[in-house]
Amino acid sequence: MKIGIIGIPRCGKTSLFNAVTRGSAVIGSYSTANEPNIGTVQVPDARLDALAEIYSPKKTTYAEIQWVDYPYAGISSSGIDQQLMQSLGELDVLVHVVRSFTEESVPHEYGSIDVDRDIGILELELQFSDLELIEKRIGRIESEMRSVKSVERSELERHQNLLEKMKLHLEKGFNLRTFELSEIESQEIKHYNFVTLIPELLVINIGEGQLGDIEEIINNIETKHASQDRAIVLICAKVEAELSTMSLGEALEFRSELGLIGDPPLNNAIAITYDMLGLHSFLTAGEDECRAWPIQKGLTAPQAAGKIHSDLERGFIRVEVASYEELLLAGSMAELKKRGQLRTEGKQYIVKDGDVMNVLFNV
Ligand SMILES: Nc1nc2c(ncn2[C@@H]2O[C@H](COP(=O)(O)OP(=O)(O)OP(=O)(O)O)[C@@H](O)[C@H]2O)c(=O)[nH]1
Ligand SMILES: [Mg+2]
Structure with a gap:
C-alpha cells in the first residue's frame, strides 16, 4: 500500500514523514530538493507477534506501507506538475497536511495562519488537475469521433457523457470521490488516475502550544470540513517526529506527560487508512513463515x-x-x-x- 503526504510549503509534511517512518529526512529544507522522500514501514500487528512466538518461524512478514513525502514544488501556486500529479494518482491514500501551528520562525507561504483557506487552496489545485485531465480527454474524443464508425462512435459518446458529468461535478467544487460511479464506470476511468478519487486523510498539524486546545480545534475543523469522503486527525508533527526517535517505552511515557491523547500517528494513520479503504487482515502461520495479509472486507x-x-x-x-x-x-x-x-x-x-x-x- 502506498500513502502520499502532500500539503502547501512548510506545513510539516517531512516532519510527519519522519514521525511515521521513524526517519530522518531533512526538515525545514523548504523543499529545495525535488525528489520525494520515500520510506517503507511495517504495519504493527500484535496478533502476528503472538503467532511468531508460537511458531518461531524462519520469517515473519508484516503488511507494509510505503510513505511518500512530496516536495511542495509540484503542487504549489507556481503551477501543477503533471508528472507529479500522475504519480499522485497511483496512491492508495492521500494524506493532506495542513498547518495550524503558529510559530513565527517558520514563514507561512501565504503570510498568515488560516487552516480553512489552506485546505481550500490545495483541494482546488487537486480538482484543477483532474479537470485539466478530463478536458484534454474530451478534446481528444471529439477529434476521434470524426474518424470512427457509428458503432464505435456511440461508445465514445457514452464515455464522453460520463466525463462531462464528472467535469460538472468538479466545477461545482466537489471531489470525484463523491461522484457516484457504477462498477463498470469505475473500471472504465481507472486508468486516468484521478487524484480527487483517492481517499483523503486530512492531518491538521498543531503547534506544541495548542495541545491544550485539541478539542476546540477539532470541533471547529469538523464543522467546516468533515464530509463522508475524508477523515480528519490532529497531530503535532514536530513533537511526534521527536518521539519517534525514542524507544517505544520512552515515547509512551513522554506522550502521557505531554497529554498527547490516542495512539502514535503511525498506528492511528494505519487504523484510519484500513478503515477508509475497507481493509482487514487474515493470517497464515507455520514454521516457515507467519504472515499478515491485508484484504478487502x-x-x-x-x-x-x-x-x-x-x-x-x-x-x-x-x-x-x-x-x-x-x-x-x-x-x-x-x-x-x-x-x-x-x-x-x-x-x-x-x-x-x-x-x-x-x-x-x-x-
Ligand atoms: N512548532 C512547530 N513547528 C513545526 C511543526 N511541524 C513542522 N514545524 C516546522 O516547520 C518547518 C517546516 O517543517 P517541514 O516538516 O520541513 O515541512 P514541509 O511541509 O516538509 O516543508 P517543505 O517540504 O519545505 O514544503 C520546520 O522548521 C519544522 O520544524 C509543529 O508541529 N510545530
Ligand atoms: Mg518537506
Whole structure:
C-alpha cells in the first residue's frame, strides 16, 4: 500500500514523514530538493507477534506501507506538475497536511495562519488537475469521433457523457470521490488516475502550544470540513517526529506527560487508512513463515487465498480456519485439529478479520 503526504510549503509534511517512518529526512529544507522522500514501514500487528512466538518461524512478514513525502514544488501556486500529479494518482491514500501551528520562525507561504483557506487552496489545485485531465480527454474524443464508425462512435459518446458529468461535478467544487460511479464506470476511468478519487486523510498539524486546545480545534475543523469522503486527525508533527526517535517505552511515557491523547500517528494513520479503504487482515502461520495479509472486507475464502497466490484461488478446494484467539488458546493448528476445533469452510466462506487460514488446493 502506498500513502502520499502532500500539503502547501512548510506545513510539516517531512516532519510527519519522519514521525511515521521513524526517519530522518531533512526538515525545514523548504523543499529545495525535488525528489520525494520515500520510506517503507511495517504495519504493527500484535496478533502476528503472538503467532511468531508460537511458531518461531524462519520469517515473519508484516503488511507494509510505503510513505511518500512530496516536495511542495509540484503542487504549489507556481503551477501543477503533471508528472507529479500522475504519480499522485497511483496512491492508495492521500494524506493532506495542513498547518495550524503558529510559530513565527517558520514563514507561512501565504503570510498568515488560516487552516480553512489552506485546505481550500490545495483541494482546488487537486480538482484543477483532474479537470485539466478530463478536458484534454474530451478534446481528444471529439477529434476521434470524426474518424470512427457509428458503432464505435456511440461508445465514445457514452464515455464522453460520463466525463462531462464528472467535469460538472468538479466545477461545482466537489471531489470525484463523491461522484457516484457504477462498477463498470469505475473500471472504465481507472486508468486516468484521478487524484480527487483517492481517499483523503486530512492531518491538521498543531503547534506544541495548542495541545491544550485539541478539542476546540477539532470541533471547529469538523464543522467546516468533515464530509463522508475524508477523515480528519490532529497531530503535532514536530513533537511526534521527536518521539519517534525514542524507544517505544520512552515515547509512551513522554506522550502521557505531554497529554498527547490516542495512539502514535503511525498506528492511528494505519487504523484510519484500513478503515477508509475497507481493509482487514487474515493470517497464515507455520514454521516457515507467519504472515499478515491485508484484504478487502467481504472477500470469500478463494478470493483471499488468491492474494497469497493465484494458484490457490484457481485450485481452491477448501480452507481450514480458526480465529486468531482460538489458535492462541490451543497453541497450534495441529492441536486445534486434534480437539476437533479447526473449522473447514468452502468456497462461499467470507473471511473474517484475524482468521488464521490454511488453504487446501489442487492445480
Ligand atoms: N512548532 C512547530 N513547528 C513545526 C511543526 N511541524 C513542522 N514545524 C516546522 O516547520 C518547518 C517546516 O517543517 P517541514 O516538516 O520541513 O515541512 P514541509 O511541509 O516538509 O516543508 P517543505 O517540504 O519545505 O514544503 C520546520 O522548521 C519544522 O520544524 C509543529 O508541529 N510545530
Ligand atoms: Mg518537506
